[in-house]
Amino acid sequence: xxxxxxxxxxxxxxxxxxxxxxxxxxxxxxxxxxxxxxxxxxxxxxxxxxxxxxxxxxxxxxxxxxxxxxxxxxxxxxxxxxxxxxxxxxxxxxxxxxxxxxxxxxxxxxxxxxxxxxxxxxxxxxxxxxxxxxxxxxx
Numbered sequence: 001x002x003x004x005x006x007x008x009x010x011x012x013x014x015x016x017x018x019x020x021x022x023x024x025x026x027x028x029x030x031x032x033x034x035x036x037x038x039x040x041x042x043x044x045x046x047x048x049x050x051x052x053x054x055x056x057x058x059x060x061x062x063x064x065x066x067x068x069x070x071x072x073x074x075x076x077x078x079x080x081x082x083x084x085x086x087x088x089x090x091x092x093x094x095x096x097x098x099x100x101x102x103x104x105x106x107x108x109x110x111x112x113x114x115x116x117x118x119x120x121x122x123x124x125x126x127x128x129x130x131x132x133x134x135x136x137x138x139x
Contacts, residue, residue, distance in 0.1 A: 001139055004031040008132040012122040015086070017052070017060045020132065021117040025110055027134055034108045036138015040101040043131045046090035046123050048097035054117030067093050067123075090123030097121055105138060 006027050012018055028038060042049050053059045071089040075081045078088040101118065104111045112118075120130055 001137065002033055002036075004033055004136045006031075006134045008134055010120050010130045010132060012047075012120070012128050012130060014125050014127055015122055016064055017050075017119045017121055019054055019117045019119050021054065021110075021112070021119075024118055024134060028105055028110055028136060029108050031136050032108075033105065033136050033138045036105050036136055038103045038105050038110060039133075039135045039137075040103065040118060041133040041135075042099050042120065043133060044094075044099075044128075046087065046094055047128070047130050048094040048099055048121045048123065049101050049132075050097055050119050050121055051101060051103075051112070051116050052119055053115045054119075055115045060119075063121075067096075070096070073125075084125075086123070086125045093121070093123040105136060 008020065008023055010018055010020060024040060040049055071092040073085045073089050075085050080088045120132065122128065
């Protein structure tokens, strides 16, 4: 049994979905572990992770629009406003999605569906450098 760990840095340009599938897949391949379980964990409370369709860009657009309606950036709705009007909605969006994903690995490759991609979901307006911990356990 082997354990390999890496931190992926993802620069964002502000709110939106950023596909990280290729970067994660490269690291999995470079790890040399052929079979196991990959954990992907975002180390922030105002960003999250999702597995979503990566073929049609309209999906990304619609997800962004939906979450903007679901948790609007309106200071009148929240008590926690000291970090900006987008901060509390970012926490809500992160709470409704995931901070951790588990992905099986076989033959040195993630087992994802044909149209599935791994995305960092940035919930803040300003650019950030997000840290994503990757840990692969296997053989």
